[in-house]
Amino acid sequence: MRFTTKIALVAASALTLSACSDTAAESVHVVGSSTVFPFAKVIAENAVLANPGMAGPLIESTGSGGGIKQFCSGVGPDTPDVANASRRMKASEFEDCAANGVTEIVEIQVGLDGIAFASAQGGITMNLTPEIVYRALAASPYGEEQTAKTWADVDASLPAEPILVYGPPSTSGTRDALKELVLEAGCKANESMKALKESDEDKYDQICTEVRSDGMYVDQSEQDNLIVQKISNNPKAIGVFGYSYLEENADKVQGLPMNGQEPTYENISTFAYPGARPLFMYVKKQHLDAIPGLREYIAEWAKSWDADGPLAKIGLVASADDVRAANVAKTTDFTVLTADELK
Structure with missing residues (x-):
């Protein structure tokens, strides 16, 4: 809709x-x-x-x-x-x-702007990296079957809570930026994926950017405020949306760090935060x-x-x-x- x-x-x-x-x-x-x-x-x-x-x-x-x-x-x-x-x-x-x-x-x-990863104030917290996000959300991480059900399945240092991410739909520029700036960055950290890009770029794109469709990544509408609402009502959920919505709703949601960098104005302006765009x-x-x-x-x-x-x-x-x-x-x-x- x-x-x-x-x-x-x-x-x-x-x-x-x-x-x-x-x-x-x-x-x-x-x-x-x-x-x-x-x-x-x-x-x-x-x-x-x-x-x-x-x-x-x-x-x-x-x-x-x-x-x-x-x-x-x-x-x-x-x-x-x-x-x-x-x-x-x-x-x-x-x-x-x-x-x-x-x-x-x-x-x-x-x-x-920045592609912010966030949870409800007082909700789930974790230190993310592009590789963690990729392994959690990819349809077939590094060409293998997606078996991760909890964040701990992806990385033992993360909470043993079910993966649930509310994010932008395929028509959204935020989704395109998520693919390019985060998912692909996490995928190409793998040496075999670098080689695949040279030999079969279409397959590389599919493996590196296709998002899982088993209900753990949930497409929302083009309205980022709806994602804010979803995670505000579920302390175990994570949302993906533009930084401006994080700042606007700071009383309801908290940003999650990526590569140790918080999604802040300064980190986005210097591109220190990986999701800056x-x-x-x-x-x-x-x-x-x-x-x-x-x-x-x-x-x-x-x-x-x-x-x-x-x-x-x-x-x-x-x-x-x-x-x-x-x-x-x-x-x-x-x-x-x-x-x-x-x-």
Whole structure:
């Protein structure tokens, strides 16, 4: 089930959209990542306050993959102007965009986040590593049958409690980042897996990133707050979600260390925490001059993502100074993403 949150209804007008349509939306339409959603909502609200007469943007939480798919469906008033993502656009998605006429895409890194592992306040605690997480959650760890039922089955130093992890679904950018930053990192620590990658990359990907489906890893919706709720009600469960949700719900949940590093702002900003990742938005440049408020909405991001800005107050981790400066420039010059950059 897709959970959708609307900030404002979108209406149609007689404004001409240069690409292929006689009408265009009267307000900005944003889709995508549930992790980026809370930040996008604040940006939308502040952009309206800063620009009297601007219609409230429509912000939808659809998941990174679903949002990019909508974004790439074409150009026109019935397609989104912006797609938020908690992982980078894939080359295949870029190709889909081009095939559907979305030929000018601007990629803007809005900040950093971390894939936090957490439990209820006072609940189960453990020191995790990517290898432990991989061995606990992989469908076939290192190509072998998955037999671990408790955390102690994975590592004798861990609690003898049943493995129960609530995490993001396959359509989520958080799930993609979990695979790449944690599961694969734990898998490729094995020498035989390194060799397999050289000989059979498809099999390597399957072994290293496929998550078990026997009920010990439970897919939740795109809404990270639901995962927070699940683990808050079960002290023996672990949840996987964006760091901002950990900070927002610090009275209910506690972060679990990875490689001895706590999921904190500082550890994510320096990438000391293994689950640190960049967050993105993709702007349809072909809509810039046709959608009222789109430029203003993008400009509001650049005013808000510093370490002491309003987004930091709700959990966004600021990018490094040089990265932030480069992306501020993109909010005014709208440099177009190329296929080579995604290789």
